[in-house]
Amino acid sequence: LNRTEDASIRAGVYRYLDSKEGLMTAVDKAKRALRYMKNNRAVVYQLYNREVRADFDRRGYVLENFQTALDKGWIRPYFQLESRSLTGRICGAEALARWVDPKYGVLGPGFFSEVLEEAHLVHKLDLSIIRQVCAMLARRRGEKRPLVPISVNLSRVDFQVCDIFSEIEKIRLHYGLPAKLLKIEILESTVTSNPQELKRAIDNFHKSGYEVWMDDFGSGYSNFNNLDEYNFDLLKIDMVFLRGFSERSKVKTLLAIVVDMAKKLGMHTLCEGVETKEQSDFLREIGCERQQGYLFSEPIPEAEFLARLEAGQLEDPDSNRYYDTISQVNVLFDPMIEQTGQEDIGIKLPICILERGSDQRVHVSFMNESCRRALAGYGCPEEDVIEQLGRESVFKQTLLTLMGESRREKDPVSRVFDHQGQQYLLEVRYLAHDQKSQRDAFVYTFEGLTG
Numbered sequence: 422l423n424r425t426e427d428a429s430i431r432a433g434v435y436r437y438l439d440s441k442e443g444l445m446t447a448v449d450k451a452k453r454a455l456r457y458m459k460n461n462r463a464v465v466y467q468l469y470n471r472e473v474r475a476d477f478d479r480r481g482y483v484l485e486n487f488q489t490a491l492d493k494g495w496i497r498p499y500f501q502l503e504s505r506s507l508t509g510r511i512c513g514a515e516a517l518a519r520w521v522d523p524k525y526g527v528l529g530p531g532f533f534s535e536v537l538e539e540a541h542l543v544h545k546l547d548l549s550i551i552r553q554v555c556a557m558l559a560r561r562r563g564e565k566r567p568l569v570p571i572s573v574n575l576s577r578v579d580f581q582v583c584d585i586f587s588e589i590e591k592i593r594l595h596y597g598l599p600a601k602l603l604k605i606e607i608l609e610s611t612v613t614s615n616p617q618e619l620k621r622a623i624d625n626f627h628k629s630g631y632e633v634w635m636d637d638f639g640s641g642y643s644n645f646n647n648l649d650e651y652n653f654d655l656l657k658i659d660m661v662f663l664r665g666f667s668e669r670s671k672v673k674t675l676l677a678i679v680v681d682m683a684k685k686l687g688m689h690t691l692c693e694g695v696e697t698k699e700q701s702d703f704l705r706e707i708g709c710e711r712q713q714g715y716l717f718s719e720p721i722p723e724a725e726f727l728a729r730l731e732a733g734q735l736e737d738p739d740s741n742r743y744y745d746t747i748s749q750v751n752v753l754f755d756p757m758i759e760q761t762g763q764e765d766i767g768i769k770l771p772i773c774i775l776e777r778g779s780d781q782r783v784h785v786s787f788m789n790e791s792c793r794r795a796l797a798g799y800g801c802p803e804e805d806v807i808e809q810l811g812r813e814s815v816f817k818q819t820l821l822t823l824m825g826e827s828r829r830e831k832d833p834v835s836r837v838f839d840h841q842g843q844q845y846l847l848e849v850r851y852l853a854h855d856q857k858s859q860r861d862a863f864v865y866t867f868e869g870l871t872g
Contacts, residue, residue, distance in 0.1 A: 432466040483536040486522075491549055496520050498550050498557075499720035500571070502729065503691065503713045505736055506705040507748050507774070507787055511729070512736040513604065515572045515713065516554045517720045518546060534576070543576045544583050550574075552592050555603070557723060559596035567730045570738060572604035572634060577611035580618040586625040600630030602738065606657065608636050612647045623652055634691075639679070648686055656683040660694020660714070667699065677707045677753060684708070684751045706790060710748035739857045746853035747774055747862045752789050770866050771795040774852075777824055779859040783810045783817060786862070799843065799869060816840070823849040824863050837870065844870040 433452055490496045498516040505512040520528040537543040551573050561568040579585040593603060605626055611619055623633050632654040635647070640659040648656070662676055676692070683690045692704050695714030704712055718729070736744065752772050771792035776784045785807055793803050809816045819838050826834045826849075833850040845867050852862040 430465070434466055434468045436468075479532065480536045483533045484540060484542075487533070487537065487542060487545075490520055490522070491545065495522055496546065496549060497723070498553050499722055500718075500726035501713060501720045502718040502726075503569075503572075503711050504701075504717045505744055505748070506701075506709055506712055507744060508736065510734050510736040511569060511717075512711060512741065512744065513570045513572060514726065515574075515606070516550055517574070518550050519720070519722075538576055538578045541578055541582050544579045544585065544588075547573070547575055547579055547585075548588055548592070551589055551603075555592050555596040555598055557727075558598055558602050561727075562598070562602075566727075567735050568602070568738065569730065569735065570602050570604055570741065572606050574606045574608075574636065575611070577608060577614045580611060580615040580622060586622045586629075590625075590629060601632075601741070603631060604655075605631050605633045606636040607633060607653075609638060609640075609647060612651060620651065627652065637693075648682075648688070653688060655689040655691060655711075658690065658692040658709070660692075662692070663694045663696070663700055663714075666697070666703075673703060673707075676704070676709070680707050680709050681751060681753045684749060689745060689749065705787075706752075708748070708750065708752040710745070737857055740855050743853050743855035743857075743860075743862070747786070750774060750852065750864050752787070771868075773865040775820070775824075775863050775865050777821070777861045777863065781821060783820060785810065792866075795867075795869075799845075801840070819847065820849065820865070823847060824851070824861065827851040827863060828861065838867075846870055 435448075496518060499519045500514040500516055502511050503513040503515065504510070518530050518534070520533055522528055525532075534543060534546070537546055554571050554573060558568060558571065575585060589603075589605075593600065607619070607623075626633050633652070634655040634657050635651075635653040636657045637659045638656050640661055656679070658676070658679055662672060662679070666672055680690050689711070690709045691711035691713060692709050693713050695701050695704065695712045695716045697716060700714075701712055701716055721729070750772075753769065769789075769791045771794075772787075772789045773785055773792055774787040776786050778784070788803060796802055796806060806816075810820075816838070819836060823834050823836055828851050830851070833848050835846055835848040838845045838847050847865070847867050850864050852864055854861050
């Protein structure tokens with residue numbers, strides 16, 4: 422029996438039918454049934470049955486074989502790709518622990534993570550995965566082979582049993598890697614269980630050049646105060662938002678609100694669980710910067726992951742910051758106003774993100790649906806705009822002039838443009854420069870003038 426804080430009683434039950442069985446053995450089985458309930462307050466008792474016995478056997482197997490699995494390399498990272506919404510290129514991957522067991526086959530973290538957390542052994546698991554990831558990155562970097570930043574997961578227990586920042590830093594320095602190649606993912610539940618340790622760790626990670634991401638936002642009770650009190654670089658939106666995407670009428674509104682909120686707080690965004698092109702297209706339209714899910718890849722072993730990197734469609738890690746800056750534009754609201762100054766809700770301006778190369782070619786990287794509709798309404802569809810940007814048109818020259826001016830100005834620059842008897846106010850703001858490719862990015866919007 423277990424008396425909870427609200428004075429209710431919860432019980433583990435074992436039917437003691439065989440008198441030959443020892444009484445203490447029967448009591449122990451009742452305790453196993455009670456432990457199986459965990460913190461599920463909707464259940465007041467649990468009968469010892471096959472599921473309880475299987476769970477107990479699983480826990481025993483994990484604890485008895487964990488060190489052997491580490492020593493023999495049975496536990497290894499699998500990788501799930503992340504796609505940049507703006508470009509469709511692979512911009513990163515998440516390392517996920519898999520236990521490739523000779524008896525049970527490939528086991529996901531649901532089989533072993535919770536057991537290791539309860540036994541305060543999960544830090545060994547997480548550090549082993551990070552060590553293997555760093556070894557792979559260092560090898561690829563030394564061979565000058567394609568690579569992308571990898572995000573790694575930390576458990577709340579990691580912050581209780583060791584100085585997890587120092588342990589990770591030792592591994593990274595041993596392999597001589599820049600911190601930008603490792604992204605640190607922390608579950609929101611860690612905030613409530615270890616607030617002070619977490620704040621110190623985040624500060625230390627940031628001082629050393631790491632990004633720290635909040636994982637699984639929205640998977641349970643999400644406290645919005647955590648986004649204010651903790652300096653997270655990216656909000657990872659849980660896949661629960663995409664369940665029943667086509668049937669749930671309000672889910673698109675909720676996703677747009679979360680993306681807008683994150684951008685106004687200066688955080689980047691990634692949505693998990695993307696499985697269809699419809700979901701992907703919508704996330705791109707609302708400005709969610711990164712996407713992850715089976716549409717791009719399931720978690721795959723290292724050999725298959727490296728083959729995917731060699732196949733192309735890869736974002737250069739040196740351009741990550743450039744694309745992060747471009748993707749941070751809030752396409753749901755007025756992109757000419759600083760994020761902190763945006764308070765009105767519901768504005769949907771026609772927005773384009775344009776890139777200009779050193780050869781003065783202009784490329785449309787993003788155009789929202791409001792822009793397409795506005796252009797069509799003015800009798801100048803998207804295809805015509807792209808065609809004019811591809812040649813030496815008056816429109817292109819006007820944009821290039823505005824781009825040059827905005828490159829030297831902090832604030833947006835604007836100009837009235839005449840086209841077929843109609844006047845338009847064009848507005849351009851400079852975003853970022855990519856040293857690697859010698860490109861500049863700008864956000865562009867317009868409106869028709871009357872009278």
